[in-house]
Amino acid sequence: MPAIGSRRAPTKGDQREQALLDAAKVVLREKPIGQVTIDELAGAAGIARSGFYFYFESKPALLAALCDQSIGLTDADMGRWLESDGLDRDALRQGLVGSFQRWLVDGRWMREVFLAPDPGPEVMQVRERVVNNGCTAFRQRIERDAKAGLTVDGSPTLLATMAINLRLTTFADAFANPTAHDPDELIDTLTDAILRLVYGVTPAQRTTA
Amino acid sequence: MPAIGSRRAPTKGDQREQALLDAAKVVLREKPIGQVTIDELAGAAGIARSGFYFYFESKPALLAALCDQSIGLTDADMGRWLESDGLDRDALRQGLVGSFQRWLVDGRWMREVFLAPDPGPEVMQVRERVVNNGCTAFRQRIERDAKAGLTVDGSPTLLATMAINLRLTTFADAFANPTAHDPDELIDTLTDAILRLVYGVTPAQRTTA
DNA sequence: CTTATTTTCGACACTGTGTTGAGAATGCTC
DNA sequence: GAGCATTCTCAACACAGTGTCGAAAATAAG
Numbered sequence: 243m244p245a246i247g248s249r250r251a252p253t254k255g256d257q258r259e260q261a262l263l264d265a266a267k268v269v270l271r272e273k274p275i276g277q278v279t280i281d282e283l284a285g286a287a288g289i290a291r292s293g294f295y296f297y298f299e300s301k302p303a304l305l306a307a308l309c310d311q312s313i314g315l316t317d318a319d320m321g322r323w324l325e326s327d328g329l330d331r332d333a334l335r336q337g338l339v340g341s342f343q344r345w346l347v348d349g350r351w352m353r354e355v356f357l358a359p360d361p362g363p364e365v366m367q368v369r370e371r372v373v374n375n376g377c378t379a380f381r382q383r384i385e386r387d388a389k390a391g392l393t394v395d396g397s398p399t400l401l402a403t404m405a406i407n408l409r410l411t412t413f414a415d416a417f418a419n420p421t422a423h424d425p426d427e428l429i430d431t432l433t434d435a436i437l438r439l440v441y442g443v444t445p446a447q448r449t450t451a
Numbered sequence: 452m453p454a455i456g457s458r459r460a461p462t463k464g465d466q467r468e469q470a471l472l473d474a475a476k477v478v479l480r481e482k483p484i485g486q487v488t489i490d491e492l493a494g495a496a497g498i499a500r501s502g503f504y505f506y507f508e509s510k511p512a513l514l515a516a517l518c519d520q521s522i523g524l525t526d527a528d529m530g531r532w533l534e535s536d537g538l539d540r541d542a543l544r545q546g547l548v549g550s551f552q553r554w555l556v557d558g559r560w561m562r563e564v565f566l567a568p569d570p571g572p573e574v575m576q577v578r579e580r581v582v583n584n585g586c587t588a589f590r591q592r593i594e595r596d597a598k599a600g601l602t603v604d605g606s607p608t609l610l611a612t613m614a615i616n617l618r619l620t621t622f623a624d625a626f627a628n629p630t631a632h633d634p635d636e637l638i639d640t641l642t643d644a645i646l647r648l649v650y651g652v653t654p655a656q657r658t659t660a
Numbered sequence: 661c662t663t664a665t666t667t668t669c670g671a672c673a674c675t676g677t678g679t680t681g682a683g684a685a686t687g688c689t690c
Numbered sequence: 691g692a693g694c695a696t697t698c699t700c701a702a703c704a705c706a707g708t709g710t711c712g713a714a715a716a717t718a719a720g
Contacts, residue, residue: 295679
């Protein structure tokens, strides 16, 4: 794997590794990881089962790598809101929309990474990194707004965790049960729920009807 | 298994089945289900591995049965609040405390049942029943209060789901990371978070400091 | 005590995982 | 483009865990 800014051309192995990740991403859209065999993953990337182990130590290891590649994207989603101040409902909503769209596509494996109780050490490491990043960014925003007297009382860390978990479970549910709610209503309700959670207010103005 | 109100004495098999459930409950406090073998579960109940299959079809089937037995308790926790009207912070808080205590003890398998993305059909069935019951009760309370003009706007179903998920993830996190927060603060924050989520208000009065 | 039913468990077949080492493909150097 | 080191591939193996079967033992019923 050439480093991210590397000038070196990707070797055959690098390509194969990426092919394995890409193939896995597709395969994992269909069925839960527990029901996907390594044989299947290897086959989808065009190699024999035992060849898989040249690239990844195990299924969870691949999953962790998969997640790792998607972190940048997830961060970008909420970036605008996280950097702004005050409620800024529009920015928050837009961030959630972006996040939501990713969930609708790759929710299968995202659930495994972020929700599964015991996804193995490799995944746990990535999860903790991602969650910590998210919580920290969120927490810092809350602390900023707390100084301006905008937020409710209560530990910013706890509030941030709750907000993030609320988003997580809402999207996970939406993935598991796509027809249960109207997407727009879901996002609006979630947006307001988070604002209410952190600021204790539901802003009256809405960009969309 | 004699029906719940049965007069018939439990046969040896009934006892063994219960022993299996009790033993599993204990074993599952130590390590995640994925790392517990059927051999281990059977051994803990004093029978051979293959004997396990006389009582349960599989590991998930036992887990579902385990959960099934605990439903009554979980319902009882929140009962008082669910039947009252208005915010009633004290009742809500007390319900959450009860629920929380159960989580601290049996959180390991409760996570598997309520959080795992793909716990198998048997568990899924029980989960859906429990979650639906909980959501329905919650939703009805919200609808009642909505008529009284107490709640925020928004689909009661969505609000109920969010509240329940907030509780779920908060307790699951607390189980996974017991020292991260002060229990009292956690419960207080969660109580207020739920009230804010549903009613848009944080009641000033608190029973406890 | 006899008979029917329930319970137990060893032995088997099967699926999926992870390892190893020999050989093939690749790419680097001159 | 021949030689050489490195990277990659995969068949064969060993193993752990699951689930099934049927014969025997334990229990309950008559």
